[in-house]
Amino acid sequence: MEQAPPDPERRLQPAPLEPLGHPDAGLEAVVGEEVEAARDEGSGDGTMTENNFWLKKIEISVSEAEKRTGRNAMNMQETYTAYLIETRSVEHIDGQSVLTDSLWRRYSEFELLRNYLLVYYPHVVVPPLPEKRAEFVWHKLSADNMDPDFVERRRIGLENFLLRVASHPILCRDKIFYLFLTQEGNWKETVNETGFQLKADSRLKALNATFRVKNPDKRFTELKHYSDELQSVISHLLRVRARVADRLYGVYKVHGNYGRVFSEWSAIEKEMGDGLQSAGHHMDVYASSIDDILEDEEHYADQLKEYLFYAEALRAVCRKHELMQYDLEMAAQDLASKKQQCEELATGTVRTFSLKGMTTKLFGQETPEQREARIKVLEEQINEGEQQLKSKNLEGREFVKNAWADIERFKEQKNRDLKEALISYAVMQISMCKKGIQVWTNAKECFSKM
Amino acid sequence: MGTLGRARLAAAAGQARTLGMDGERRASQALSSGLPEGGAGGESPGDGGPVPGSSGSSALLQAEVLDLDEDEDDLEVFSKDASLMDMNSFSPMMPTSPLSMINQVKFEDEPDLKDLFITVDEPESHVTTVETFITYRIITKTSRGEFDSSEFEVRRRYQDFLWLKGKLEDAHPTLIIPPLPEKFIVKGMVERFNDDFIETRRKALQKFLNRIADHPTLTFNEDFKVFLTAQTWELSSHKKQGPGLLSRMGQTVRAVAWSMRGVKSRPEEFMEMNNFIEMFSQKINLIDKISQRIYKEEREYFDEMKEYGPVHILWSATEEDLVDTLKSVASCVDKCCKATEKRMSGLSEALLPVVHEYVLYSEILMGVMKRRDQIQAELDSKVEALTSKKADTDLMRKPQPIRELNLSEVTQQDSHPSDFRAKLTEEIGKLEDKVECANNALKADWERWKQNMQNDIKSAFTDMAEENIHYYEQCLATWESFLTSQTDLPLEEASEDKP
Numbered sequence: 001m002e003q004a005p006p007d008p009e010r011r012l013q014p015a016p017l018e019p020l021g022h023p024d025a026g027l028e029a030v031v032g033e034e035v036e037a038a039r040d041e042g043s044g045d046g047t048m049t050e051n052n053f054w055l056k057k058i059e060i061s062v063s064e065a066e067k068r069t070g071r072n073a074m075n076m077q078e079t080y081t082a083y084l085i086e087t088r089s090v091e092h093i094d095g096q097s098v099l100t101d102s103l104w105r106r107y108s109e110f111e112l113l114r115n116y117l118l119v120y121y122p123h124v125v126v127p128p129l130p131e132k133r134a135e136f137v138w139h140k141l142s143a144d145n146m147d148p149d150f151v152e153r154r155r156i157g158l159e160n161f162l163l164r165v166a167s168h169p170i171l172c173r174d175k176i177f178y179l180f181l182t183q184e185g186n187w188k189e190t191v192n193e194t195g196f197q198l199k200a201d202s203r204l205k206a207l208n209a210t211f212r213v214k215n216p217d218k219r220f221t222e223l224k225h226y227s228d229e230l231q232s233v234i235s236h237l238l239r240v241r242a243r244v245a246d247r248l249y250g251v252y253k254v255h256g257n258y259g260r261v262f263s264e265w266s267a268i269e270k271e272m273g274d275g276l277q278s279a280g281h282h283m284d285v286y287a288s289s290i291d292d293i294l295e296d297e298e299h300y301a302d303q304l305k306e307y308l309f310y311a312e313a314l315r316a317v318c319r320k321h322e323l324m325q326y327d328l329e330m331a332a333q334d335l336a337s338k339k340q341q342c343e344e345l346a347t348g349t350v351r352t353f354s355l356k357g358m359t360t361k362l363f364g365q366e367t368p369e370q371r372e373a374r375i376k377v378l379e380e381q382i383n384e385g386e387q388q389l390k391s392k393n394l395e396g397r398e399f400v401k402n403a404w405a406d407i408e409r410f411k412e413q414k415n416r417d418l419k420e421a422l423i424s425y426a427v428m429q430i431s432m433c434k435k436g437i438q439v440w441t442n443a444k445e446c447f448s449k450m
Numbered sequence: 451m452g453t454l455g456r457a458r459l460a461a462a463a464g465q466a467r468t469l470g471m472d473g474e475r476r477a478s479q480a481l482s483s484g485l486p487e488g489g490a491g492g493e494s495p496g497d498g499g500p501v502p503g504s505s506g507s508s509a510l511l512q513a514e515v516l517d518l519d520e521d522e523d524d525l526e527v528f529s530k531d532a533s534l535m536d537m538n539s540f541s542p543m544m545p546t547s548p549l550s551m552i553n554q555v556k557f558e559d560e561p562d563l564k565d566l567f568i569t570v571d572e573p574e575s576h577v578t579t580v581e582t583f584i585t586y587r588i589i590t591k592t593s594r595g596e597f598d599s600s601e602f603e604v605r606r607r608y609q610d611f612l613w614l615k616g617k618l619e620d621a622h623p624t625l626i627i628p629p630l631p632e633k634f635i636v637k638g639m640v641e642r643f644n645d646d647f648i649e650t651r652r653k654a655l656q657k658f659l660n661r662i663a664d665h666p667t668l669t670f671n672e673d674f675k676v677f678l679t680a681q682t683w684e685l686s687s688h689k690k691q692g693p694g695l696l697s698r699m700g701q702t703v704r705a706v707a708w709s710m711r712g713v714k715s716r717p718e719e720f721m722e723m724n725n726f727i728e729m730f731s732q733k734i735n736l737i738d739k740i741s742q743r744i745y746k747e748e749r750e751y752f753d754e755m756k757e758y759g760p761v762h763i764l765w766s767a768t769e770e771d772l773v774d775t776l777k778s779v780a781s782c783v784d785k786c787c788k789a790t791e792k793r794m795s796g797l798s799e800a801l802l803p804v805v806h807e808y809v810l811y812s813e814i815l816m817g818v819m820k821r822r823d824q825i826q827a828e829l830d831s832k833v834e835a836l837t838s839k840k841a842d843t844d845l846m847r848k849p850q851p852i853r854e855l856n857l858s859e860v861t862q863q864d865s866h867p868s869d870f871r872a873k874l875t876e877e878i879g880k881l882e883d884k885v886e887c888a889n890n891a892l893k894a895d896w897e898r899w900k901q902n903m904q905n906d907i908k909s910a911f912t913d914m915a916e917e918n919i920h921y922y923e924q925c926l927a928t929w930e931s932f933l934t935s936q937t938d939l940p941l942e943e944a945s946e947d948k949p
Binding site: 226229230233234236237240241243244246247248250251254255257258261264265267268271272275279411415418419422423425426427429430433434436437440441443444447448450 | 725726729730733736737740743744747748750751753754755757758761762764765768769771772775776779782786904907908911912915916918919921922923925926929930932933936937
């Protein structure tokens with residue numbers, strides 16, 4: 001795959017654990033105790049780079065979450081959650097995994113990593129982090145960041161993020177990413193030393209600023225439009241899903257009341273008593289089954305949410321391209337006007353309004369030597385400008401090429417993942433229906449024995 | 451003759467159950483004899499119908515009919531009712547058309563003897579200057595001899611049903627008269643004549659009449675017959691014939707008086723019955739609330755689901771590669787949505803009306819219990835009066851301080867205290883019979899009611915379970931076929947992608 005503009009510091013030095021990716025390369029996940037089928041990033045082995053000596057597989061997992069207290073920047077007590085990241089290398093031959101690194105990171109450090117990647121790889125659709133705060137909740141989940149369910153889902157989301165980065169052909173080679181996995185202390189300082197914040201184009205933050213690009217690239221315009229629509233439709237879907245989940249919860253739980261009343265009623269019935277009692281038990285089973293069902297569905301919602309956030313990442317790439325294009329056009333414009341100035345000076349005609357023209361009129365003609373000097377300066381500037389324009393053009397074309405390649409990769413990944421998610425949704429529904437049939441068949445039997 | 455013959459048959463066969471009716475009538479009409487005889491007494495040469503109150507069994511009417519059929523004498527009397535011999539039996543389900551019911555002939559070991567079929571339909575609004583009301587068309591089809599025709603069509607309004615219920619309660623104070631749908635709207639509906647309300651009421655009214663028709667005693671009630679057959683003006687004049695307002699008021703006053711005295715000692719079995727009724731009432735009310743709530747939650751779930759499918763269609767518009775998958779998901783969601791709608795309507799047809807009817811029944815049971823207690827209280831007070839009278843008479847022989855006298859005693863006190871005591875003893879005798887009849891009637895009807903309740907509840911909940919099973923089966927099939935289609939496709943796609 002194409003690399004980002006060469007910068008020796010950023011490039012991952014040949015290291016024993018360096019994985020090379022190609023589009024299908026994946027890194028196996030060890031997901032704590034659970035195995036997330038939907039999260040399979042592909043089953044390929046990570047193969048060695050040209051600098052590796054042996055075939056290695058890397059396993060990354062965010063295996064634990066822990067509540068911590070500490071002092072923040074303002075020396076105030078705060079509570080936060082820390083996540084344990086474990087990296088294992090797997091010997092190819094015997095498949096044994098050896099723990100190579102293990103360290104604790106908090107959410108803000110993940111954010112730092114991501115922001116760094118956004119700056120240094122502007123043409124890459126950078127994988128998103130799980131949401132900072134719980135959104136699209138239905139009534140059972142709390143929006144509290146300390147809620148154990150939320151923390152658990154976030155743990156899975158963070159692991160997913162790392163896996164996505166590690167399986168990205170370009171991002172996986174980044175040194176800072178490597179250090180994130182391996183160097184606990186001092187990592188923050190190292191990142192900041194790269195000076196990426198300075199490099200970050202502040203204009204990107206100004207979301208509302210529009211840059212009038214004269215010749216927009218049609219593909220990027222379409223992509224931006226697509227990302228807007230994707231975001232909008234997934235938000236809508238998540239909102240409706242949350243409401244449906246809420247209502248479904250209600251239906252199941254109310255049936256639980258039957259259990260209690262049947263049980264009490266059975267006390268006064270001679271013949272109906274047994275039937276009532278056991279039917280009541282099944283109603284309780286039915287009512288409590290919804291908790292697991294909705295827990296599973298929450299994972300599905302998380303899968304959709306990832307693509308909701310991916311839409312933002314797409315838009316970021318479009319934005320960067322827009323800015324690049326804008327800069328290019330500005331540079332071209334500047335060059336054109338300088339050339340014109342030069343021409344005017346050389347031929348002595350003043351076609352355009354210029355300050356020099358005005359001062360000449362006011363203060364008298366300049367000497368030929370003065371004019372020569374000025375022409376020379378302009379010619380130098382024009383040369384420089386042409387060089388810059390050339391390199392900007394090249395840069396732009398490189399960007400477009402690389403970005404578009406990554407976008408294609410992303411599209412395929414998205415199609416695969418979403419289809420898989422929809423299928424897993426169907427599987428969940430099937431499981432729910434089967435449970436329902438079983439419970440109600442049992443209940444029916446009890447009723448018919450009354 | 452037919453009517454009397456019927457009554458005799460019913461009385462003989464139903465034994466203690468129907469004696470209540472006859473027994474009471476005698477008690478109020480004549481004070482001649484001491485103990486009233488069996489239903490047969492006074493109407494036909496006493497040929498020894500079963501001794502009243504002897505067995506109070508809950509045997510079905512039909513079984514006794516079969517027994518009696520062997521008696522040649524009885525057969526002649528019932529020559530018109532040859533239909534009994536035909537053993538026509540019909541499916542116990544609510545028939546939709548009376549005609550189709552009569553035409554059904556099914557022979558079973560224990561035939562369900564149903565010769566009276568009633569439907570209630572065609573609600574119509576009537577507007578007068580004074581009021582607006584709704585009438586319902588009542589169609590009755592019968593093969594009974596005592597009906598002048600085999601088919602009747604009349605129009606009745608809710609008031610008429612109330613009247614009928616009242617008459618039945620008066621005639622049979624300790625029988626369990628089926629409930630009528632509520633008079634007023636329960637939860638704030640603006641329009642009194644809302645379509646759903648009318649439909650629910652119509653169904654309940656039909657149920658009410660059919661329950662009466664199925665009741666071994668009530669089915670032969672004269673007012674019931676009039677209700678089913680008389681034209682509107684005929685009904686009005688018939689209504690006026692009944693005991694006047696004053697006598698009804700007198701009854702009410704007495705009833706209140708007795709209830710205030712309280713029941714001294716309710717027999718054990720009725721204590722048990724009362725406990726059951728109280729518990730049952732509590733539980734059935736809860737079940738009613740729960741069931742209504744489930745319906746509400748299902749409705750809200752349905753409302754949200756309606757939006758869920760379309761969102762996927764919307765999404766499919768922007769995803770070229772996922773169009774088929776998304777559209778399939780949308781269609782599955784919509785199918786499940788329809789299935790849930792069906793489940794809801796099943797619930798509202800099978801379960802809710804049944805549970806609600808039994809909520810009303812529980813109130814009726816408490817009323818029946820009260821009336822039984824009142825009858826007993828009436829007896830108890832007379833007994834008490836007699837006992838105190840005896841005590842008084844004994845005391846009278848000795849000089850007495852002035853004491854307050856019961857007003858009724860003062861007025862009835864005459865120069866012949868022995869006459870008064872005799873009268874009282876006679877009254878007590880009648881009341882004892884009355885209590886016994888009432889108790890037996892209630893006991894028998896109670897057993898019948900309990901059996902019906904069990905069956906109705908059982909089938910209502912079984913139906914609900916069935917609805918749910920069916921719902922989940924439908925959804926399962928939908929999603930399974932989606933899954934099959936999705937896991938087959940990749941094979942097609944893979945071959946298409948390769949250039």
